[in-house]
Amino acid sequence: GQQVMQIPQYQHVQEGEDFTTYCNSSTTLSNIQWYKQRPGGHPVFLIQLVKSGEVKKQKRLTFQFGEAKKNSSLHITATQTTDVGTYFCAGREAAGNKLTFGGGTRVLVKP
Amino acid sequence: KAGVTQTPRYLIKTRGQQVTLSCSPISGHRSVSWYQQTPGQGLQFLFEYFSETQRNKGNFPGRFSGRQFSNSRSEMNVSTLELGDSALYLCASSLTGTGIVIQYFGAGTRLSVL
Helix, strand or coil, X not given: CCCEEEECCEEEEECCCCEEEEEEECCCEEEEEEEEECCCCCCEEEEEXXXXXXXXXXXXXXXXXXXXXXXXXXXXXXXXXXXXXXEEEEEEECCCCCEEECCCEEEEEEC | CCCCEEECCEEEECCCCCEEEEEECCCCCCEEEEEEEECCCEEEEEEEEECCEEEEECCCCXXXXXXXXXXXXXXXXXXXXXXXXXXXXXXXXXXXXXXXXXXXXXXCEEEEEC
């Protein structure tokens, strides 16, 4: 079945620095979504990418969908303590309708 | 508009028992998905219901079952509980369940099996 892998599993970032988390699917996706889960909370939708090569920005967050629609990345600039949490990507297969979540990247920010 | 409501928030059960979790989706949402979240396995898809029909199923044993009612509320049942079933169970609702879909998650039910 479809597998979605995220790297790194953990990301320790100094406040003010940038970092990127990557998401790779074993199959071609119709779209990919990103969610953020704060400690003790539940996943909250951030964004959806649909088109090949699509790039979307939300303030300090930049999301990219690969040309082959099998990978995606999330880049955060000037990390803040409010960025702490786990970021999940979730891919929906082109051939089906199931949403498969990656294992998440847990982000810890050092002040 | 009220969000996704899951009850109960916390549950403690012993091995061999069964448990039923409830999820009330956002008003107007017809798709409900269930996920199991554990520290080691992340978010694992259990099943998805749309208009009272199970549309997708993850790789979980038959002890895990669910259903959806005509008002879109959904229940998940786990029979013959095992220690490994201890997890946060999340329910997510969405408007249509096909195409471009945003999932809205509830706060979850934290199940502890002793």
